[in-house]
Amino acid sequence: MRRYGKHTDEDDIRSRPNRRGNRPRTNIRPKHEDAAEGMVLTVDRGRLTCLVDGRTILAMKARELGRKAAVVGDQVALVGDLSGKKDTLARIVRIEKRSSVLRRTADDDDPYERVVVANADQLAIVTALADPEPRPRLIDRCLVAAFDGGLEPLLVMTKSDLAPPDKLLELYGDLDIPYVVTSREELESGGAADRVRTFLDGRVTAFVGHSGVGKTTLVNALVPEERRRVTGHVNAVTGRGRHTTTSALALPLASDGGWVVDTPGVRSFGLAHIDPSRVIHAFPDLEPGTEGCPRACSHDEPDCALDAWVADGHADPARLYSLRRLLATRERTEGD
Numbered sequence: 590m591r592r593y594g595k596h597t598d599e600d601d602i603r604s605r606p607n608r609r610g611n612r613p614r615t616n617i618r619p620k621h622e623d624a625a626e627g628m629v630l631t632v633d634r635g636r637l638t639c640l641v642d643g644r645t646i647l648a649m650k651a652r653e654l655g656r657k658a659a660v661v662g663d664q665v666a667l668v669g670d671l672s673g674k675k676d677t678l679a680r681i682v683r684i685e686k687r688s689s690v691l692r693r694t695a696d697d698d699d700p701y702e703r704v705v706v707a708n709a710d711q712l713a714i715v716t717a718l719a720d721p722e723p724r725p726r727l728i729d730r731c732l733v734a735a736f737d738g739g740l741e742p743l744l745v746m747t748k749s750d751l752a753p754p755d756k757l758l759e760l761y762g763d764l765d766i767p768y769v770v771t772s773r774e775e776l777e778s779g780g781a782a783d784r785v786r787t788f789l790d791g792r793v794t795a796f797v798g799h800s801g802v803g804k805t806t807l808v809n810a811l812v813p814e815e816r817r818r819v820t821g822h823v824n825a826v827t828g829r830g831r832h833t834t835t836s837a838l839a840l841p842l843a844s845d846g847g848w849v850v851d852t853p854g855v856r857s858f859g860l861a862h863i864d865p866s867r868v869i870h871a872f873p874d875l876e877p878g879t880e881g882c883p884r885a886c887s888h889d890e891p892d893c894a895l896d897a898w899v900a901d902g903h904a905d906p907a908r909l910y911s912l913r914r915l916l917a918t919r920e921r922t923e924g925d
Contacts (some may be wrong), residue, residue: 625671639667654684660705690704693860737864740795812840
């Protein structure tokens with residue numbers, strides 16, 4: 590009979606068994622120095638399709654990463670079964686430092702930012718010149734997100750047979766953004782892909798655009814065989830019937846070592862996460878003029894030093910107008 594109270598001894602203490610084993614817990618995590626390097630191609634309901642040594646494998650995020658999420662374009666370290674065979678699953682144990690990030694929020698009042706693509710060099714903003722009509726405010730927002738995330742913008746204008754590009758080019762001419770103009774016939778024949786491909790050599794390019802502008806048609810023309818190969822693997826391991834660009838998908842270009850990332854069509858591009866002070870970095874001709882700005886200057890107020898900087902001839906007034914127009918997109922809806 591066990592004794593309790595002041596007469597108990599250590600033999601009377603009942604211990605609760607450790608269901609996970611008897612090893613003490615530790616904060617030390619394995620370094621996984623032998624982990625393989627890979628790139629995330631797409632993400633589907635917690636399963637990540639990765640490219641490792643030329644093989645497409647399925648992986649999941651290791652518990653030790655906590656809430657840190659891997660996204661398309663991430664360079665990751667993987668352990669486990671890396672064979673790529675059916676019903677195998679590897680683990681992502683490390684996410685390497687990112688060189689750039691394309692972020693967006695659902696709306697301007699949504700504080701939750703979503704990383705769409707990591708490590709992209711360039712953002713191709715696809716817009717139709719007609720049917721549907723161009724949405725300059727959406728283009729402005731994509732430009733702000735590109736400048737903030739460290740991506741260089743590329744403007745791709747489609748359906749030039751329905752409307753001329755002059756008005757849109759005039760609107761963005763002062764930003765010195767490279768651009769491509771294509772027609773519906775070129776889009777359908779593949780000629781548009783040949784013209785765009787010259788801007789993609791050796792680079793990772795994310796494509797963004799709203800429904801109907803021809804973005805996915807253009808991407809399909811750029812990487813037809815790779816889309817079928819990668820999405821075929823995704824369908825086999827996840828059971829989904831088809832890929833409909835509901836999540837970003839990275840596809841390698843055939844010959845030049847570049848990558849194309851097809852992103853879901855956007856209806857809005859929220860900028861709640863953007864710090865306006867970072868957008869000025871995309872305007873190197875204006876940035877030195879901010880040294881005399883008041884603390885936390887919005888660059889669109891009476892005491893902003895940029896007005897004097899431009900008046901003294903250090904930069905083109907049109908460049909200051911473009912900067913302020915882009916910064917103002919955080920305060921306007923895309924339909925304004």
